[in-house]
Amino acid sequence: MLKRNMFLIDFETTGLNPETDYPIEIGLLVLNRKLKILDTFECLIEWGELIQEHENLNNWKENYQGAFKVHNISIQEYKENTSKLFWSTVVQALNGLAHKYKIDNFYKPVFVSDNSIFEFQFLKKMYSAFGLNIFDYFHFSVYDTSLLLHNCETARDPISVHRAMGDVKMLYDELRKAYKELNWPLED
Numbered sequence: 001m002l003k004r005n006m007f008l009i010d011f012e013t014t015g016l017n018p019e020t021d022y023p024i025e026i027g028l029l030v031l032n033r034k035l036k037i038l039d040t041f042e043c044l045i046e047w048g049e050l051i052q053e054h055e056n057l058n059n060w061k062e063n064y065q066g067a068f069k070v071h072n073i074s075i076q077e078y079k080e081n082t083s084k085l086f087w088s089t090v091v092q093a094l095n096g097l098a099h100k101y102k103i104d105n106f107y108k109p110v111f112v113s114d115n116s117i118f119e120f121q122f123l124k125k126m127y128s129a130f131g132l133n134i135f136d137y138f139h140f141s142v143y144d145t146s147l148l149l150h151n152c153e154t155a156r157d158p159i160s161v162h163r164a165m166g167d168v169k170m171l172y173d174e175l176r177k178a179y180k181e182l183n184w185p186l187e188d
Helices: 048-053 059-065 065-071 075-081 085-100 117-130 164-183
Strands: 006-013 023-031 037-046 111-112 142-143
Touching: 006 065, 006 085, 006 117, 006 164, 023 085, 023 117, 023 164, 037 085, 037 164, 085 117, 111 117, 117 142
Parallel strands: 006 111, 111 142
Antiparallel strands: 006 023, 023 037
């Protein structure tokens, strides 16, 4: 069991390559070590250059056809959503949460996901674009829940609903099952 607060995170993206693709939606649950939900964060992520590259609505589906089939976030929904935040604002929000949930002003939160390398590569892209070192705010490692869930009888790696917060909530439910199966303490 981790001795740090956890940031259970999921992104929806325009594709699988962090060099050329963008995270466009984030879902996050901040958890303590007993899986009590301390905070939440979710939004669509604004990348100005993404909209500029795809002013023609048809290009969105052509260029990101695979991703669109997965998350079904249309260019109309993306463009017209008035609550989406610029990626730099998302980074600032994550940093604020990291500071708030650092334990004893020393133990930085750790990112947790069912596909941690994928999520972390997109996080790193966002931080690098802002000129920040992600490890100044978060623990240097990430935790992939599939390692835990693979060894449990009652919990499983969840089948994604492919909207960021929905996926995070499903993973949270599976983590709770795993904790119960392993007799790890839970906080309701």
